[in-house]
Amino acid sequence: MRLSLLALLAKEPAHGYELKQALEQIFGRAYPSPNIGQIYVTLGRLEKDGLVKAVDVEQSNRPNKKVYYLTAKGREALDAWADEPTEGPRVRDEFFMKLVLAPMTGVADRTALINRQRRHYLALMRDLNELAERTDRGDRVALLLIEGAMLHLQADLDWLERCQEDLP
Amino acid sequence: MSPPPIVNTVNLVRIYQDGGVPVPAVRGVDLKVEAGEFVAIMGPSGSGKSTLVHMLGGLDARTSGEIWLDGSRVDTLSESAWALLRRRKIGFVFQFFNLVANMTVADNVELPALLAGASPREARERREYLLGELGLADRADAAPAQLAGGEQQRVALARALANRPSLLLADEPTGNLDSRNTRDVLRLLGEVHRDGQTIILVTHDARVASLADRVVSLLDGQIVDDGAVGPVRRRPRASAGDVVELRS
Structure with a gap:
């Protein structure tokens, strides 16, 4: 999930709920619907690793929301991911x-x-x-x-x- | 009294001779199939699956044991009596399609119904329905040789069903199909089965087998498992998400 979120953020900055909606819209019913908690936990870890940063955006009538964007280090991680072949299934059945x-x-x-x-x-x-x-x-x-x-x-x-x- | 099973075999055995060496292909199979059942036969190659369905269709002779179809003993029939029985009661789809080369697709499909006594109109309507379901409506006037392998195989299925046979026998009916054509065949099999068609088919395609009411597994010519495809033993779910997750 880390890299799917990075890929979505490479397109445009977004807050957690928008990322959840984007995943659901792209992959439809055949993809395990991510829960919002998982998304925020993952974003928190990405932020700690310096791959994304968040800015607080003020909203009227509501608490501030955090909008995440990709850092240069995040972009590097994403490029490395795209350039690698993906591991095939392992027989560890x-x-x-x-x-x-x-x-x-x-x-x-x-x-x-x-x-x-x-x-x-x-x-x-x-x-x-x-x-x-x-x-x-x-x-x-x-x-x-x-x-x-x-x-x-x-x-x-x-x-x-x-x-x-x-x-x- | 309940009607007799459509198929009943008793200790059915088939032994081939290979240069004087006996090679057992089917070793004592007892199989009962009731009217309306859909049975898939699975097993490794060489486990006797094809030999078994060929014997049920009278295309291979048993070495010993009995075969009963629809309440009558048939393993003792002559070749010509078998031919008559097949025409009236059995539809057969082979791994290789055995279409009549110098007849159109439409005539290939209508022929069995006409031979069985259907009126030309009935035969034509049935043919139009079957070819339509299999995505072949526009190929009706073609000759078999003009069709791709997957198309010929679907025509063979349509022909086998033309007659509304008491028993449909099939040997790897999706063996030559890509996944889209397989879907058409699956849909048609599901439909005729819901209408009461009895089906026994040999397959190693799990999509086909999973449609069956019952799966019989053969190994070395014997039945090692025979039972229903039950529901998945875990919590019910609403989306494929869990499926994909489980498979990943």
């Missing part, structure tokens, strides 16, 4: 640990684990299908996020199949 360790230690049977996990993945896929159906055709960002989740889930299922074939 909790289910895999369970699958390997549970039968060794007598906690659970491997076939039962695989069957339960397969049903769970398929239930998740059904949810994603329904969500895609409910999502507006024009909302490309949200639909692409859903499709990405589906492709990851398909890969998890394919991998589950490989485990089923190759684990003794």
Whole structure:
């Protein structure tokens, strides 16, 4: 979230609530809606690190609001982020640990684990299908996020199949 | 008395011979499918999925065991009796589409309905509906060879449903489709299923399998899991946000 906020602030200075609204508007229903508390905590940390600064803007009838803007150091951090490839998924899968360790230690049977996990993945896929159906055709960002989740889930299922074939 | 299941297999076995060496593909499958059920068959390649549905459609002979369709024993039928049964009761979508090359798309789709005794008008209306649902209305007059692989596969699905068969069998029906065409196929499968169509399909596409009422998993020719795709076991939610978060 730090870098999404920096990116939004590179466009124009904004206060916390505007940033929340911008994230919701761009990513739609497919993105975990950030809560305002998280946003203010993150902005506070960015300010402490010198990446953003805040100015108080007076409002009539209301307490002052803080408008944040990007510092030169913040701009550097954002450029570095944009220039780096993003880390791919790492196989540090909790289910895999369970699958390997549970039968060794007598906690659970491997076939039962695989069957339960397969049903769970398929239930998740059904949810994603329904969500895609409910999502507006024009909302490309949200639909692409859903499709990405589906492709990851398909890969998890394919991998589950490989485990089923190759684990003794 | 409740109606018989659409499909019932009893200790079904298929063993191939490979240079004198017996290779078991299906090893004792008992599978009951009731009218109106949508069953997905999953499993690694070589687990016997395709062999199983081919046997259910009479396209491969069993080595031992029994197959009952709609209350009648069928594993003992002759080839010609099977051909008649398929024409009347079974729609089949293959991995490779088997369309008739010198007929138009429209005629390919209408043919099974006409053979089964539908009037030309009924056959045409059904064809128009199916091709429309699959985004192929404007390809009706094309020859199969003029279509891309994904289009041919959708035509094959339309043809298999033309007849409103008692049983739709399909082997990887989305194998050649990109994700947009897959969505059309999913929508049509969901629709005919809601109208009562019984479906058994082999797939490793989780989007397809997740539509099914029931998923049967095969491993080494045997059923290792058979059950409903239940609801996700965690708190209900209103948006995909949590899905994306969980997957990230």
